[in-house]
Amino acid sequence: MVKFPSQEWIDQFKELVNQNAAYEDAARTWEGDFIFLVLPDGNLTAPAAFYLDLWHGKCRGAQMLSSPTEKTADFTYEGLYSNWKGLIAKQIDPIKGLLGGKFKLRGNMMKVMRYTRAAKELVETATKIPTEYA
């Protein structure tokens, strides 16, 4: 089991993303980096942030940040820890989560909405990690 959030978790995520042919197809023209921001609730007492460099269907880099402001990115996808757990468990759809207010996106929404299949594949990838929570 891999703890979420942790560097180990995002390392596994990167590895699995790069093995996901469906993601590679869906994101083959995607250019843009992301910060995934996990806001504290429940047992998570401080925010956690991941930086992901996503480029043409591959994840070129993944890093757990020491603070949410350590890096900037084209997009930030943020939500409460409990909602991230729901997302990873496929109980929350990544786009429906945005429309329903469980997640917020900062960045070019028009661009993201052209890659909803890629977003689903990222979530699909996350579900494959044997995850344990704080």
Next chain:
Amino acid sequence: MWFFTGPKLVFGPGSVEFLASLNAKKALLVCDRFLVQSGAHGRIVEELRKSGAEVEVFGEVDPEPLVSRVLEGVAVARNVQPDLIVGLGGGSAMDVTKAIYALYERPDLTVYELTPLVEMTLGKKARLIQIPTTSGTGSETTWATILTEGEGGTKLELAHRQLIAEWAVLDPMLPATMPPKLTADTGADALCHAIESISSEWANPFSDAFAKEAVQLLYRDLPRAVKDGQDAEARESVHYAATMAGLSFGNAQVGVGHALGHALGSVLHVPHGRAVGTFLPYAIEYNFPAAKEKFARLAPVLGESVVRDARELSASVRKLWKGIGMSGSIREIGGITPEAFESALPELVTRADQSTCVTANPRVPSSADLKRIFQSAWEGKPVDF
């Protein structure tokens, strides 16, 4: 947690008289160009004037409206300063009206910011009313607006819940003059909305209820409305069915049939209803393995044996299409050579792949899947993968 949103409805023959009760001071009527050319907008202007309003008309909306047309309308709105904005026409006119309304209310925004992630509360300057003159688009009920970036450009699929009209006026007298082909195309669009929303990942009990009723009415009455445009009962039924289908997909999303249709429309200039209608049987066949139980909800309407078999269900649509003159394949649409289709195929696939319409499709289509569906729909061969 999810939502079900829509406008208040006023309906029935003569319901445009409702406009006279709105007590507006200045009204901006946004409508299709041909409505102005034919003078068909005159009745609406008359009713608005009865309310005491000064009426300005922006009658410049064409099919497949461009962003630039919206900006012209916004300039008119800023000059007129209306407290009532009325959209009159088919989907294009109502979509343009939504965008004009939003940018009039929020001059700090660009059209590209009309997305669900932008926080905005509209309605501070004007009320929004939508009046469909065709029976199919459902735009009078939804929070979506489809605009085209530039000639031949990508379709922008914009949306925000604040774009839902306060009232939709459903007067079945308005579509009574639609010619048979337009009646068929717009009615086909409505059936696509209903069937795609019922198979959507985001379908819910409320969207299903409207979808089922819409499917029932359209199967029963669309052929009558196409055959005899003066059949008032059929016209009224199809007009309301289109709004029901709009309420359904506006709260549950459409699917791959619309993604394919938007691509075909923007790349090869096929009218929207004809494009999505052509794809519906193929979309059903593609989605069926992932949405058997969702389609089964149509059993009370179409029969158990029909909805339990992909080929039976798509065949029932093809039979309906044949009766109203809808194309059975892209080739049958006409005006597209095999060479033009082959040449456009990569761009068609890219645009369908990047359409928001696949967001809640029950089966996630890869780019290879989309290419095969396009090829099946070109040849008129059922989707069997």
